[in-house]
Amino acid sequence: MNAIDKVRDLPDAIADFVHEGDTIAMEGFTHLIPFAAAHEIIRQRITHLTAVRLTPDLIYDQLIGAGCISKLVFSWGGNPGVGSLHRFRDAIENEWPCKLEIEEHNHAGLTNRYIAGASGLPFTVMRGYFGTDLMHNTRNVAQITSPFGDEAITAVAAINPDVTIIHAQQADRAGNIMMWGIVGVQKEVVYAARHVIVTVEEIVEFFEPKFNSVIIPSILVSAVCVVPGGATPSYALGYYGRDNSKYIEWADTSKDRAAFENWLHAEIYDGVKSHDS
């Protein structure tokens, strides 16, 4: 029950907990996106993943292009503020590098699916999908009737990933995690998961009080990996800013298959072996 039990090298943690065919969720909404962990998954060539994430963002665009993901569960697939995710589009429009099955939601729906998973429920209820075409083109969404009055309500099925991977600012010596700033759905997707890998900027002696900070107790965490910069090119509030230029450059890098494959080899396969210590 102390940090020594949980601190692992990132390659070991990925090898131990992420397996071919798993359902994984790597969350972080714009902030604290666990890029280093994703790159390690690519490097280990783990495939046939069902990958869940509200915003595939560059992180899943890279995993999709590298052929790791065979099914994507998502709610908004763009490059935020820039435009398209080209690897995502190429997979859906042209099945390159392989067929990509999709299950599409909206943010509120996928968020509530995580809440149901975190709550140990088979489903939860929400107002949502009403009157849209998504209702008829997605799974794990159903209409039910309120037993109090007869209002129609949407039920969404729980998601319980085999592995959730997040990045956080800090862990303490006992293996507890602290993050602050925009925390999106990370708490829910951690509670919903069977295994949890957390990459952190650093290990600290004690946590300083912060507004809106979220603590993840050690008991929920399978492995803590110290990976400074592990959220680059997204950001870690209090550590480094978002590298917006990388998001803009990605439009070009990813647009063309050859350019993407060059990036994949240069930055991932032949790149320096991750940031982990």
Added chain:
Amino acid sequence: MNAIDKVRDLPDAIADFVHEGDTIAMEGFTHLIPFAAAHEIIRQRITHLTAVRLTPDLIYDQLIGAGCISKLVFSWGGNPGVGSLHRFRDAIENEWPCKLEIEEHNHAGLTNRYIAGASGLPFTVMRGYFGTDLMHNTRNVAQITSPFGDEAITAVAAINPDVTIIHAQQADRAGNIMMWGIVGVQKEVVYAARHVIVTVEEIVEFFEPKFNSVIIPSILVSAVCVVPGGATPSYALGYYGRDNSKYIEWADTSKDRAAFENWLHAEIYDGVKSHDS
């Protein structure tokens, strides 16, 4: 949109927002119980209230004994660590001072009823009440079947109080509220309410970062009343401790109707007119 619009004397706030026959919720789990506001309700002799609260505690025992509450929605009716709530028992067992209708839940159930209210839903789902006699002796609880698989799940109806009253440590000049320490169900019951009255220890220039602090934006608040000590004999973390002796003494004060009525006159009707400035 600044504090001047919202800061009121407690008697005015109660008179403006709490009316005969209203459904009210005064929350605070052991911590930050809004006693001063309850005493003002007694003083204004507002009656026929439907009063919702997980733990009636001394605060509702006093309102019940004073004849303000005609229906109680609750989940645990004891004097924590001491024993019975005698005014609550006298009302249920002997209809004194008037008949008390009850609707009884458990903590998880009532908590989820607040969550449904806060979420704008007619109901939400949970695992609970399964196999108990409460299932057959309470309203606003129903069994439904999961549309994914056919598991039986409990649905609980939303609660949306006419007025929620809470006590918090601080408000800022803009009328935003901050509380920390044990916050129970206060966030949910604030979001579920039509009107919200908040008594606070003090108004501060700005909020200091705290672990686990909860902010209630000004826009949710109908009135802010500065009432130092307004949670006594419960406590306000960072301001004063719980007066456990008052909880123990209450066993004697409340056991006997005459002793209770003496307390009611001495402390409330003829007492110093509240703590508000």
Added chain:
Amino acid sequence: MGLNHMTLDNSLRWSSDEIMTIAASRTLQNGQTCFVGIGIPSTAAILAKSTTAPDLILLYESGTFDTNPRNLPLSIGDGELAESALMVVSMPEIFNYWLQSSRVDLGFLGAAQIDKFANLNTTFVGNTYESPTVRLPGAGGASEIAAECAQTTVIVKQNLRTFVDKIDFITSVGFGDGSNYRKENGLRGKGVTKVITDIGILEPDSQSCELILTHLHPHTTLDQAVENTGWELKVAENLKFVPAPTEDELQRVRALVATSDKN
């Protein structure tokens, strides 16, 4: 999507993005809660907050609530949105406690396609859902913004590619097939009350819910509007002109846009 591409009309003192931003900004009222997206909505909201609506409460789906950015965010989850916010809440809270419980006065949306009943498509264009010609990002927070905000303003460029008779996919509901669709489907907000384009402003008819051209921008013509609409455009009897941007408005918009990393 095209929303962010600036096409400067050299004969004018403002670009189409600028006039859309300023028109959107003017619709915001002090004290409202406003669900903001990236791009023109952010610029419009920050402009309004710095001028006519200082107590406008901006919330983003990232969970940043009552945020006061000085720079224009590139993404919806920029650090400055968090650091300048009254509070940062989880997405469950933003979606369930704020949006779903109908606490938000106004939401802004864009679209790749819009029809005469203000239904919006941001999912795909061409062929089928399973095998689209162009795959777009999808719903994100848009479908619930369209459903639950008290009112929604759509900001979109007007042309035959976007203003179509039949959209390929209803991502977010405007008025469905007409006036009773929202109620029948449990959508509680009023729906789209304004569509602000580079040509003018359209508003739904109070009876039929069909979009009607109510305003032209100072530099545009009715012909332009008709030619750039893929259905038979109805025009308000008292068609008005949007007042020209003031120097102050233009200067503020340009200063804001200049703060964005993207430019």
Added chain:
Amino acid sequence: MGLNHMTLDNSLRWSSDEIMTIAASRTLQNGQTCFVGIGIPSTAAILAKSTTAPDLILLYESGTFDTNPRNLPLSIGDGELAESALMVVSMPEIFNYWLQSSRVDLGFLGAAQIDKFANLNTTFVGNTYESPTVRLPGAGGASEIAAECAQTTVIVKQNLRTFVDKIDFITSVGFGDGSNYRKENGLRGKGVTKVITDIGILEPDSQSCELILTHLHPHTTLDQAVENTGWELKVAENLKFVPAPTEDELQRVRALVATSDKN
């Protein structure tokens, strides 16, 4: 409820509360998550944490998680529980993300009445629910602790008023009417695995789920157990004695209890 009243047997070196506390403490294992109530459960858990199970994680329904109180709390929401906790979460989180999602290893419960299938009543005694002779506090967190903790330990004094053939109200489910009741009713935890009384310890039969006397305290007799049980008490073939409290255990319990304001 009587659980907190201390009845010191002068012929012994410990009170019944003390032996119950110590017996409960010994069942706790290091690293477990333990849902604690006020009174003997708190004392037992804090005792275990100070001796055999330093990494025991204590959570209270008030939302205090991994709390490390040095004093015995009078109430479940004492300030010290918050100030010594790793985190304080809302009650929605405690009930939905911890208890309901079956993350808690062990819960402690008391009762005013218990039957042979370990069903518990804390709601009312006598006459009807609508018009009870004695109204008790009700369920609180107990019914979900009984339903969802991996295991539950009941701590209760054994007498004919409490150990009854038929309880007046099932507030919290033990095993209902027998072995399949939990599964049929969707209760996912194992249920009550130990009932610790002032006379001994009862455990459910692995087949019938009926409570069986498995241990006596060092100072008690089988006759006492039988006489204080309102049904025909079954006794384990290898009935054992609970090892006597050590001096260290007694000193620690007494020091803890002395910290409570109540004493």
